[in-house]
Amino acid sequence: MTPVLSRRLFFGELMPGSRSEPFLLTGYGKNSTTGVATVTTFERAERFRRAVKGLAVAWGAALVSFFIPIAHLLLVPGFVLTGVFVFTKRTRARDVTESIHGTCPNCGHEQDFDSSSDWHLPRHLTCANCSRLLTASPKSTC
Numbered sequence: 001m002t003p004v005l006s007r008r009l010f011f012g013e014l015m016p017g018s019r020s021e022p023f024l025l026t027g028y029g030k031n032s033t034t035g036v037a038t039v040t041t042f043e044r045a046e047r048f049r050r051a052v053k054g055l056a057v058a059w060g061a062a063l064v065s066f067f068i069p070i071a072h073l074l075l076v077p078g079f080v081l082t083g084v085f086v087f088t089k090r091t092r093a094r095d096v097t098e099s100i101h102g103t104c105p106n107c108g109h110e111q112d113f114d115s116s117s118d119w120h121l122p123r124h125l126t127c128a129n130c131s132r133l134l135t136a137s138p139k140s141t142c
């Protein structure tokens with residue numbers, strides 16, 4: 001079960017503070033379809049809280065891996081740097097993508113796209129069925 005799916009099952013259709021963002025999905029041809037992204041907006045205090053939580057998890061892993069002989073030479077600096085990376089990324093992430101759902105305009109396959117980054121348009125998506133590159137753009141400009 002994916003994290004997004006489990007959160008949906010736990011919190012219902014949308015998490016608190018989430019909204020649906022419709023977008024236009026285009027491929028190589030003239031055909032276009034629409035898709036919907038579920039986006040959660042975090043205010044400054046929430047972003048900082050998420051960032052500290054990510055930093056604590058990574059640095060906790062660094063602390064635990066400190067006691068593993070030889071492997072700690074790579075694990076400790078790796079987790080410390082990961083913590084700094086996660087902290088920086090989460091403090092800047094105002095709109096976080098929870099899920100992206102749409103239909104490929106090339107092959108017609110309905111699917112959930114990779115939603116592992118911040119929400120921004122335009123963005124490139126890859127169809128899981130035909131492996132073609134798709135472009136998601138705002139609905140109002142097209």
Ligand SMILES: [Zn+2]
Pocket residue numbers: 104105106107108109127128129130131132
């Ligand atoms: Zn496709």
